[in-house]
Amino acid sequence: MAVDVRDAGSAPSTPIWLDARYRAIFFQIALLVAVLAFGAYIFHNTYDNLQRRGIASGFAFLGSTAGFDIIMHLIPYQASSSFGQALLVGLLNTMVVAIVGVIGATLLGFTVGVARLSRNWIVARIAAVYIEVIRNIPLLLQIIFWYQLLGKSTPGPRNSISLAGLFFLSNRGLYMPAPVTEDGFWLTVAAFIAAVVGSVVLARWSKKRQEATGQQFPVVLTSLGLILGLPLLGLLVMGVPFHWNYAVLQGFNFEGGMVLIPEFISLTFALVLYTGAFIGENVRAGIMAVSHGQTEAAYAVGLRPGPTLRLVVIPQAMRVIIPPLTSQYLNLTKNSSLATAIAYPDLVAVFAGTVLNQTGQAVECIAITMAVYLTTSLSTSTFMNWFNRKMALTER
Amino acid sequence: MRMIGSVATAGAAFLFMTATGAEAQQTLDIVKKRGQLVCGVSQGNPGLSNPDTQGNWSGFDVDLCRAVAAAIFGDAGRVKFVPTTAKERFTALQSGEIDVLSRNTTWTMSRDTQLGFDYVAVNFYDGQGFMVPKKSGIKSARELKGATVCTATGTTTEMNLADYFRANKMEYKIVAFEKTDEVNAAYDSGRCDAYTTDRSSLATQRTKLKVPNDHVILPDVISKEPLGPSVRHGDNNWGDIVRWAYFVMVNAEELGVTQANVDQMKSSANPEIKRMLGGEGDFGKMLGLDNAWAYNIIKLVGNYEESYERNLGPKTPIGLERGVNNLWTKGGLQYAPPIR
Numbered sequence: 001m002a003v004d005v006r007d008a009g010s011a012p013s014t015p016i017w018l019d020a021r022y023r024a025i026f027f028q029i030a031l032l033v034a035v036l037a038f039g040a041y042i043f044h045n046t047y048d049n050l051q052r053r054g055i056a057s058g059f060a061f062l063g064s065t066a067g068f069d070i071i072m073h074l075i076p077y078q079a080s081s082s083f084g085q086a087l088l089v090g091l092l093n094t095m096v097v098a099i100v101g102v103i104g105a106t107l108l109g110f111t112v113g114v115a116r117l118s119r120n121w122i123v124a125r126i127a128a129v130y131i132e133v134i135r136n137i138p139l140l141l142q143i144i145f146w147y148q149l150l151g152k153s154t155p156g157p158r159n160s161i162s163l164a165g166l167f168f169l170s171n172r173g174l175y176m177p178a179p180v181t182e183d184g185f186w187l188t189v190a191a192f193i194a195a196v197v198g199s200v201v202l203a204r205w206s207k208k209r210q211e212a213t214g215q216q217f218p219v220v221l222t223s224l225g226l227i228l229g230l231p232l233l234g235l236l237v238m239g240v241p242f243h244w245n246y247a248v249l250q251g252f253n254f255e256g257g258m259v260l261i262p263e264f265i266s267l268t269f270a271l272v273l274y275t276g277a278f279i280g281e282n283v284r285a286g287i288m289a290v291s292h293g294q295t296e297a298a299y300a301v302g303l304r305p306g307p308t309l310r311l312v313v314i315p316q317a318m319r320v321i322i323p324p325l326t327s328q329y330l331n332l333t334k335n336s337s338l339a340t341a342i343a344y345p346d347l348v349a350v351f352a353g354t355v356l357n358q359t360g361q362a363v364e365c366i367a368i369t370m371a372v373y374l375t376t377s378l379s380t381s382t383f384m385n386w387f388n389r390k391m392a393l394t395e396r
Numbered sequence: 397m398r399m400i401g402s403v404a405t406a407g408a409a410f411l412f413m414t415a416t417g418a419e420a421q422q423t424l425d426i427v428k429k430r431g432q433l434v435c436g437v438s439q440g441n442p443g444l445s446n447p448d449t450q451g452n453w454s455g456f457d458v459d460l461c462r463a464v465a466a467a468i469f470g471d472a473g474r475v476k477f478v479p480t481t482a483k484e485r486f487t488a489l490q491s492g493e494i495d496v497l498s499r500n501t502t503w504t505m506s507r508d509t510q511l512g513f514d515y516v517a518v519n520f521y522d523g524q525g526f527m528v529p530k531k532s533g534i535k536s537a538r539e540l541k542g543a544t545v546c547t548a549t550g551t552t553t554e555m556n557l558a559d560y561f562r563a564n565k566m567e568y569k570i571v572a573f574e575k576t577d578e579v580n581a582a583y584d585s586g587r588c589d590a591y592t593t594d595r596s597s598l599a600t601q602r603t604k605l606k607v608p609n610d611h612v613i614l615p616d617v618i619s620k621e622p623l624g625p626s627v628r629h630g631d632n633n634w635g636d637i638v639r640w641a642y643f644v645m646v647n648a649e650e651l652g653v654t655q656a657n658v659d660q661m662k663s664s665a666n667p668e669i670k671r672m673l674g675g676e677g678d679f680g681k682m683l684g685l686d687n688a689w690a691y692n693i694i695k696l697v698g699n700y701e702e703s704y705e706r707n708l709g710p711k712t713p714i715g716l717e718r719g720v721n722n723l724w725t726k727g728g729l730q731y732a733p734p735i736r
Contacts, residue, residue: 054629055490055512068554069570079558151585171586172544251542252589262587263571343573343582349549353483354572357550360511362487
């Protein structure tokens with residue numbers, strides 16, 4: 001009788017295509033290859049078609065002469081500069097709106113958020129009405145509204161509204177004296193840096209001392225004194241080494257001084273107002289997320305209302321506020337591209353607008369613009385995530 | 397939202413390019429199959445291309461589109477007009493969103509060679525000028541030192557402006573808007589001291605200002621702006637159709653054939669008229685069209701003079717004299733090769 005003997009030593013082996021682990025890896029690789037192949041296909045096909053239709057492609061145009069002027073440039077720029085420099089001008093114009101906007105919106109948002117929780121009925125109502133109205137009107141309309149309002153309500157340069165003969169508001173913008181530094185101004189700058197470093201050192205020292213002995217030190221006031229006092233001293237020692245360049249009406253317009261163009265003013269104002277409303281709600285949510293028991297506990301150990309807010313409520317509220325705050329910052333930066341509607345020369349208007357049109361290289365220009373926004377947004381987000389981790393609850 | 401517009405256009409361009417790269421040769425077939433010509437025009441430039449309250453387009457540039465439609469279909473109404481901004485117009489043509497761009501667009505070398513399309517004719521010889529408020533008392537562009545100038549972005553205007561002020565060593569500030577209506581509003585509100593663009597457009601845009609008569613166009617002409625229709629590079633037959641549609645209008649004016657008399661002219665003994673109107677030869681067939689192509693253009697749209705006088709001429713609110721756009725026989729530059 002023949003018995004079918006099997007090798008009992010080896011486990012029943014599964015073929016590799018039935019092994020769940022290998023199968024998972026296989027599908028992931030397959031997906032990756034498919035995605036890459038699709039990307040390569042799109043890229044190749046676009047390039048091929050651009051070639052075939054005789055449409056110029058590539059990034060060589062960034063080095064050619066731009067040939068157009070831009071009303072607001074933070075770096076030296078003229079018509080003979082290159083398209084690449086125009087890109088930089090546009091980027092800086094976007095950045096300056098974003099930075100001023102973020103600072104303004106944060107200040108406004110925190111004020112409004114706290115005001116909405118105020119026990120003062122009228123203050124709380126005003127904050128609520130502001131938030132509800134601003135939040136529910138499209139931003140583009142608001143930007144155009146403020147631009148039109150500013151344009152229609154300000155006089156021409158010859159009849160400009162003057163403040164002490166130094167500031168002039170007209171439909172050409174807000175002109176103001178510009179400081180011009182002379183030799184010896186370096187001491188002021190050095191003094192300022194020293195004061196900032198000193199304040200940081202002082203704050204660390206004071207914190208350590210308080211933890212060790214319980215004694216407090218007026219850090220804020222001292223730092224303020226340092227930061228204002230030292231540079232002032234530096235100025236006086238060198239005999240005030242700067243003068244003001246005043247704006248003077250000449251021909252059509254003011255010459256000299258500094259100017260905030262109406263497009264910048266209305267865009268920044270609208271962005272601050274709009275984003276401030278959202279931040280206000282984030283702040284209110286953050287504060288309300290801190291249970292009232294925390295406040296009561298703080299009072300119970302004898303903290304006064306000021307320190308209670310500063311040391312107990314806000315640090316806990318911040319953990320709730322920061323993540324949505326980050327998205328508001330990102331929104332503000334991206335929303336600044338609406339500048340095109342009112343001729344503010346931001347990245348989109350200058351690069352995805354004029355440059356795109358002068359070169360006709362739509363694919364490259366839009367790709368660069370998108371890449372720049374992506375980079376700025378990711379940088380902001382990285383910074384805010386770092387800040388968030390720093391503020392997060394450290395469990396001891 | 398403008399950003400979204402351009403991204404969408406670029407995206408459309410992208411997708412289109414990936415999809416239909418090889419069919420560059422067959423615009424006529426595509427148009428015939430569609431039963432409609434798609435023509436890129438401005439967003440509203442009275443006299444050149446402007447929609448009325450019912451959405452019917454009219455204007456000098458619009459007439460060219462209608463002439464092409466008349467030549468192909470024998471029906472000047474089979475045109476879909478796509479309003480484009482100065483910025484979007486080229487992408488729209490490149491991507492195949494439109495068949496012809498007839499939007500007072502300047503023929504320049506870089507556009508002709510780099511953008512993947514061909515200019516087929518110059519239907520309007522223009523030059524860039526300035527408009528200022530009368531009360532400013534400015535008489536010449538040379539007095540614009542330090543002025544703030546408004547214009548539309550994405551145009552040759554921005555470049556000419558920079559060149560002009562650079563050449564004359566004058567300072568200026570530019571405020572560049574995306575839409576002509578925005579430029580008008582800004583100029584009207586006093587944001588700028590001067591408005592610059594092609595002189596024909598200055599004349600047409602002036603009619604849109606609050607008080608047109610308060611503004612004056614300066615005599616200076618700072619550039620050459622040969623305006624004309626363009627088509628995608630590579631489809632030569634299609635380029636021929638658009639080019640000859642325009643030539644028919646000029647030839648018709650020269651031969652005295654008008655919308656009103658074209659039917660009588662059919663029996664004219666003049667061989668040139670005979671050839672044009674299909675009485676002799678197969679000129680329509682040469683373009684892949686019907687031999688009544690030119691008759692249809694003149695019957696349904698009119699000759700160059702009729703189109704000009706109807707849309708831009710002294711009897712219209714625009715009030716532009718023919719000037720250099722007169723026929724060559726009358727001292728102008730408009731000249732068409734013979735149909736033979």
